[in-house]
Amino acid sequence: MKALIIDDEDLARAVVREHLAAHPDVEVVGECANGFEALKAAAQHEPDLIFLDIQMPKLDGFEVMELLEAEGKRPAVVFVTAYDQHALRAFEAQAVDYLLKPFSKERFDAALTKARALHAAQPGTPAPVAAELAAAARQGKPLERIVVKDGPKVTVVHLDRLDWVQAQDDYVLLRTEGKNLLKQQTLAHLELQLDSSRFIRIHRSYILNLDRLIRIEQDSKEHRDAILRDGTRLPVSRAGYQRLRELWEGDSL
Amino acid sequence: MHPLLASRARLGAYLLGWAPITLLLTGIARSQGWSWAEAGLLALPLCLLAAFLFLSAWFLCRALPLGRSLESLGPHAAAWGMAAALMGGLWAGLAWILARLLAWIPGLGALPQRVGIALPVLTGLGILLYLASVALSYLMLAQDRAIEAERKGAELQLLAQESELKALRAQLNPHFLFNSLNSLSALTAVDPARAREMCVLLSDFLRRSLGLGERRLVALREELDLAEAYLAIEQIRFGTRLRLAWAVDPATEPALLPTLLLQPLVENAIKHGIAALPEGGTLSLAADVVEGHVILKVENPMDADAPAPLGLGLGLRQVRQRLLGRFGSRARFETTMLDGVHRVTLVFPLETEL
Numbered sequence: 049m050k051a052l053i054i055d056d057e058d059l060a061r062a063v064v065r066e067h068l069a070a071h072p073d074v075e076v077v078g079e080c081a082n083g084f085e086a087l088k089a090a091a092q093h094e095p096d097l098i099f100l101d102i103q104m105p106k107l108d109g110f111e112v113m114e115l116l117e118a119e120g121k122r123p124a125v126v127f128v129t130a131y132d133q134h135a136l137r138a139f140e141a142q143a144v145d146y147l148l149k150p151f152s153k154e155r156f157d158a159a160l161t162k163a164r165a166l167h168a169a170q171p172g173t174p175a176p177v178a179a180e181l182a183a184a185a186r187q188g189k190p191l192e193r194i195v196v197k198d199g200p201k202v203t204v205v206h207l208d209r210l211d212w213v214q215a216q217d218d219y220v221l222l223r224t225e226g227k228n229l230l231k232q233q234t235l236a237h238l239e240l241q242l243d244s245s246r247f248i249r250i251h252r253s254y255i256l257n258l259d260r261l262i263r264i265e266q267d268s269k270e271h272r273d274a275i276l277r278d279g280t281r282l283p284v285s286r287a288g289y290q291r292l293r294e295l296w297e298g299d300s301l
Numbered sequence: 302m303h304p305l306l307a308s309r310a311r312l313g314a315y316l317l318g319w320a321p322i323t324l325l326l327t328g329i330a331r332s333q334g335w336s337w338a339e340a341g342l343l344a345l346p347l348c349l350l351a352a353f354l355f356l357s358a359w360f361l362c363r364a365l366p367l368g369r370s371l372e373s374l375g376p377h378a379a380a381w382g383m384a385a386a387l388m389g390g391l392w393a394g395l396a397w398i399l400a401r402l403l404a405w406i407p408g409l410g411a412l413p414q415r416v417g418i419a420l421p422v423l424t425g426l427g428i429l430l431y432l433a434s435v436a437l438s439y440l441m442l443a444q445d446r447a448i449e450a451e452r453k454g455a456e457l458q459l460l461a462q463e464s465e466l467k468a469l470r471a472q473l474n475p476h477f478l479f480n481s482l483n484s485l486s487a488l489t490a491v492d493p494a495r496a497r498e499m500c501v502l503l504s505d506f507l508r509r510s511l512g513l514g515e516r517r518l519v520a521l522r523e524e525l526d527l528a529e530a531y532l533a534i535e536q537i538r539f540g541t542r543l544r545l546a547w548a549v550d551p552a553t554e555p556a557l558l559p560t561l562l563l564q565p566l567v568e569n570a571i572k573h574g575i576a577a578l579p580e581g582g583t584l585s586l587a588a589d590v591v592e593g594h595v596i597l598k599v600e601n602p603m604d605a606d607a608p609a610p611l612g613l614g615l616g617l618r619q620v621r622q623r624l625l626g627r628f629g630s631r632a633r634f635e636t637t638m639l640d641g642v643h644r645v646t647l648v649f650p651l652e653t654e655l
Contacts, residue, residue: 056579057480058540059487066490082579103476105579105604130479149483206608 049167050077050093054086054112055101055128060149064099064128067156074160083107083115087202090116095123096167102129102185107204110182111195117178118197118232124163135185142177179233183241190243196222196229203229207246212282213238213255248295250274250288264289303359304441316352322430323348333419339412342403347396351430354392358384358434362442381435389427393420462517462626473510474568477535484538499537506530513560518627518655521588521595522554524563528586531564535571542581543571553588555653556595559623565616566599566645574601574643590651597647605641617645624649 051074055061061079068074074097078089082105090098098116102109113125127139127146136146143166145159183191194205205224214221215235222229239249250256260276264284267273272284284292305315323344330340361384365377400416403409416423481503488496509527513519536543570584582602589596613621613636621634624647632649 056542056576057484057538059484059538060480062491063483063487066487084579103576105577106606130476130483132475149479150486204606206606208608 049074049097049164050095051075051097051099052078052080052086052089052093052095052123053099054080054083054104054109055099056081056104057101060101060128063150064156067153068160070153070157071160083109083112084202086112087115090121090123091119094121097124097126097163099126099128102127102131107195107202108182110178110185111204114178114182115195115197115202124166126159126163131185135187137184139181139184142181144177144181179237179241190246191241194222194231194238196231198229205229207242207257208259210247211257211260211276211278211280213247215253245295248288248291250292251283251285254282254288256282258295264292303356304445305356305359319348319352322351326426329422330415330419333415335415336408339409339415342406342409343396343399343412343416346399347392350395350399351392351427354388354395355431355434357388358431359438359441362435362438366442367439381432385428385431385435388431389424389429392427392430393423396420396423462623473507477568480538481534488537495537499534502530502534502537506534510561510564516560518557519560520554520653521556521558521563521597524558524561525549525554525586525588527561528563528567531567532584539571539575539581542578543575544581544583546583546585548585548587550589552590553595553597553651556649556651557653557655558595558647558649559627562620562624562647563597563599565620566647569614569616569645570599570601570643574603577604577607578602593651594648595651597649598644600642600644602641603638603643620645620647 051068053061053064053076055064058081061081065076065079068076077093077095080086080089084106086098086100086107089095100109100112104112107115109127109129116123125144127136127144128149128151129136129146130149133148136148139146145162147155147159192207194207194210196203196205205222209224211223213223213235216230218232218234219230220233220235220238222231235249235253235255239247239255242255246258247255248258256274256276260278262275262277265273265275265281270286272289273281274284275281305311326344326348327340330344331337361380365373365380367373367377397413397416397420400412404412481499485496485499485503488499506527509523509530513523513527532543532545536545567584567586575581575584585598585600587596587598587600617636624632624634628649632647635644635646635648637644637646
């Protein structure tokens with residue numbers, strides 16, 4: 049089995065390496081100090097198993113996992129973290145394990161056994177889980193940024209730089225700082241993760257960052273447009289208009 | 302106990318207030334053709350009697366507090382009126398007895414007769430003076446209540462500050478603790494000597510932070526020691542990613558400041574600055590004295606791709622609140638973000654004694 053160790057702290061990687069030394073069937077194919085290195089190493093080595101820290105610079109562990117999923121890579125994942133254990137309870141329902149720092153040899157071996165079993169089972173194509181895990185770990189707090197893989201390039205979109213989102217079949221088009229980015233995700237799924245007081249589903253196909261809205265124009269009886277700061281016009285459906293009004297009325301109370 | 306009797310200064314001021322009334326009474330008597338001796342010898346003891354007799358108004362007022370509603374005013378006014386009539390009558394009666402006693406003094410033989418004529422006037426004056434005492438008593442009661450409320454408010458504020466400090470103490474960052482223990486776990490195999498060093502550093506940090514929490518104010522030196530212990534541990538964790546630039550003027554070390562004010566700044570600099578950068582960076586800490594003030598600066602690089610934080614986080618807000626709570630307008634708190642460097646500046650007076 050090929051394994052990758054991803055943690056921004058040298059010593060934290062050293063502990064995992066040390067425990068793995070007792071398992072000669074596992075070969076450590078790389079060590080990475082951040083998410084970008086991890087993506088590169090994963091593309092190069094095709095690991096079967098990754099040990100993944102959660103809090104890291106630039107990309108966190110969930111984002112690394114999500115980007116791997118987007119490339120169709122599904123290595124067995126063991127999160128290794130000092131994260132709040134309550135936040136990780138939801139992991140127990142998923143096909144990943146986690147080790148709370150610091151951990152014992154026994155706990156490490158148990159996680160490895162579970163990962164081996166998962167690797168051997170070779171299920172068809174498991175559903176993506178990274179986004180769900182991240183949502184569970186946030187414990188109800190809304191998403192703060194979105195990662196998008198655009199060819200070989202990974203872009204991190206901070207949500208206050210996101211203007212609007214458009215549904216395009218199985219993809220969403222993200223409009224940010226004059227650029228369009230495509231990400232494989234449904235609009236409904238993204239909508240669930242966003243802060244509903246900042247991002248409003250104004251139309252079946254559009255989510256709008258409220259901060260960008262200047263006014264609503266009514267063309268005809270049933271047709272309204274949202275006019276944005278940069279002059280963009282987006283259609284507003286009747287249900288979308290209703291949602292905007294509820295939000296405004298809620299504010300003025 | 303009556304508040305005017307509780308303090309000599311208050312009692313003196315009150316009795317002084319009766320002096321013009323004594324003079325007024327003497328003047329009235331003189332205008333009625335009384336001799337100086339008759340007017341003076343009666344007015345002085347009579348006013349002294351009134352001064353103590355009318356103190357009783359305070360007890361009446363305390364028993365009949367003024368509500369906000371007008372409904373209680375009727376019964377209250379009736380009580381004041383009855384008490385005033387009673388006291389006015391009593392006072393006039395006392396004047397009459399006094400006149401009888403003074404009549405033994407040669408030359409004052411006409412006093413009982415003169416007082417006899419003046420009894421209705423004396424009664425009326427007594428009623429008026431008693432009502433004035435009622436008004437004065439209500440004023441005193443209101444003032445006492447205001448002082449009491451202020452004291453309670455200050456006490457509550459003190460309690461709130463203390464509980465905040467307790468909360469800060471309990472806030473020992475678990476993420477830091479578990480990551481440090483994990484580093485320790487790694488070192489035991491690869492470098493036992495450093496593992497022991499880490500144990501000592503961690504104990505040192507824990508002992509210091511537990512000890513500091515007991516006090517409201519500490520010398521900057523102790524805060525710096527705590528920060529040093531903390532950063533020594535973080536340097537083992539982050540290795541070459543964390544670099545330190547330390548520039549402390551020894552003259553700032555005895556300066557007193559609220560406890561655990563520096564620690565949140567240093568923790569923030571690591572968490573939101575150094576730890577979020579793959580290549581790490583330099584954390585700078587500087588303390589200088591300028592014109593009797595300490596200028597304390599903590600700087601760290603920030604990820605240029607991350608959006609600038611909106612407003613202050615909870616940790617920095619608490620630091621500002623506690624700094625300004627202690628020094629008021631004599632202190633300043635500033636955060637700036639310039640060329641990818643985040644800087645927090647605290648300015649406060651250099652005071653070494655409470």
